[in-house]
Amino acid sequence: MSDSHGSLESVEKIISANPNADMFIHLGDGEREVAAVRARYPDLNLISVCGNCDWNGESPAYTVAECGFSAERGEVRIFCTHGHRYYVKSGTETLRSVAKDNGCCAALFGHTHERYIACEDGIDVMNPGSCYCPRDGMKPSYGFIDVTDAGVFMNIIDVGF
Helix, strand or coil: CCCCCCCHHHHHHHHHHCCCCCCEEECCCCHHHHHHHHHHCCCCCEEECCCCCCCCCCCCCEEEEEEEEECCCEEEEEEEECCHHHCHHHCCHHHHHHHHHCCCCEEECCCCCCEEEEEECCEEEEEECCCCCCCCCCCCEEEEEEEECCEEEEEEEECCC
16 A cells, blocks of 8 residues: 555555455555554554655665565565655656565555556566545555465555545
8 A cells, every 4th residue: 555645544444454464565655554553453564665755754765575485486575665766757667676676576666646557577566556645536546466376466456435
């Protein structure tokens, strides 16, 4: 999920809709919501990164999520960032390069508030859109990633207000 911008309700809807998820990733611009969720659900596996609107945020600028093993891909490592430091409004070239440099087969980003999913240069790339205030004319959304022996599968899902 990304760009919740103060909407704890959006983040909690995503968490409650996915009770069996192994991990949740917040891609920035939601530090307050992340802190509230961590306080409410201390055992929840929640990874977060700092967005451009997360002033004085405690989350890192990026992280690499270890997401298991796929017979097709081997160890599945996913590069997670907000995206503003990698110029994602101008394309995903820099983001993909940094993901490859970190041994990742996928890269997740936010920042644009627009859904995006593609496989480019062997890197699966996804922006789940904004879970609260999308800018692409679509409904609020989040991403879902399933790591299986057959590969890494990504999908974007409406939050469902």
